[in-house]
Amino acid sequence: MRPIPVIAAVLVIAGIAAGAAFSVNAVDPVVAKRQDSMKAMADAAKTISGIFDGKLAYDAAVFKAAAETIRRRSGIAMVDEFPEGSFGAPSAAKAEIELSREEFAALAGHLETLAAALSSAADDAPDGITESMRMAPGMAMGSSLLGKRAGGAVAGDDPSKMPAEHLFHLMLQDCTNCHAKFREKRQ
Numbered sequence: 001m002r003p004i005p006v007i008a009a010v011l012v013i014a015g016i017a018a019g020a021a022f023s024v025n026a027v028d029p030v031v032a033k034r035q036d037s038m039k040a041m042a043d044a045a046k047t048i049s050g051i052f053d054g055k056l057a058y059d060a061a062v063f064k065a066a067a068e069t070i071r072r073r074s075g076i077a078m079v080d081e082f083p084e085g086s087f088g089a090p091s092a093a094k095a096e097i098e099l100s101r102e103e104f105a106a107l108a109g110h111l112e113t114l115a116a117a118l119s120s121a122a123d124d125a126p127d128g129i130t131e132s133m134r135m136a137p138g139m140a141m142g143s144s145l146l147g148k149r150a151g152g153a154v155a156g157d158d159p160s161k162m163p164a165e166h167l168f169h170l171m172l173q174d175c176t177n178c179h180a181k182f183r184e185k186r187q
């Protein structure tokens with residue numbers, strides 16, 4: 001039994017539902033495109049979460065494709081999707097992004113680094129989730145749920161040496177941290 005993964009996944013998936021409701025108006029193509037990117041990442045995160053929870057059968061190709069979806073859409077690609085002047089309603093992106101470019105880019109870059117490591121983990125596990133991909137008990141409590149560290153702040157931890165499940169938790173934390181600061185909460 002590992003209750004922690006479910007909690008983290010639910011946090012992100014709840015955010016997805018809230019975000020998805022706002023794309024009904026005709027929006028600027030830049031905004032529409034990045035919202036689609038975000039949704040694609042959310043779908044990928046759901047897939048990965050389902051695989052870790054055993055709700056989806058493990059398939060290395062599917063697992064890797066999901067990690068790659070997130071990797072490709074994070075980092076610079078993500079930053080580029082938020083050009084100057086593209087903030088405010090009907091977008092949920094806060095104008096604060098413009099004032100905190102470095103922090104925004106750090107979060108996007110951190111997500112990319114983690115997603116790349118997760119993608120590599122799939123190469124080492126062609127047949128199923130290995131024990132070494134699993135998070136050790138207490139790991140999530142120590143650094144995933146309680147330690148609210150911003151992007152880049154895991155300096156010293158080498159992503160390539162972290163269990164895949166832990167990487168995934170840190171990724172969800174990047175999503176949550178960025179949304180908390182840079183995404184408008186709408187009722």
Ligand code: HEC
Nearest residue numbers: 016019020035038041042091092093107108175178182183
């Ligand atoms: C560096 C900041 C940042 C990171 C990292 C980030 N997001 Fe977002 N996300 C945003 C912003 C800003 C918006 C609002 C975009 C808009 O409405 O223009 C958003 C919107 C969304 C939406 C709503 C899209 C819609 O249809 O309106 C979803 C879903 C989402 N993000 C999922 C994720 C997931 C899953 C991750 C992690 C794998 C993630 N995000 C990582 C900043 C980020």
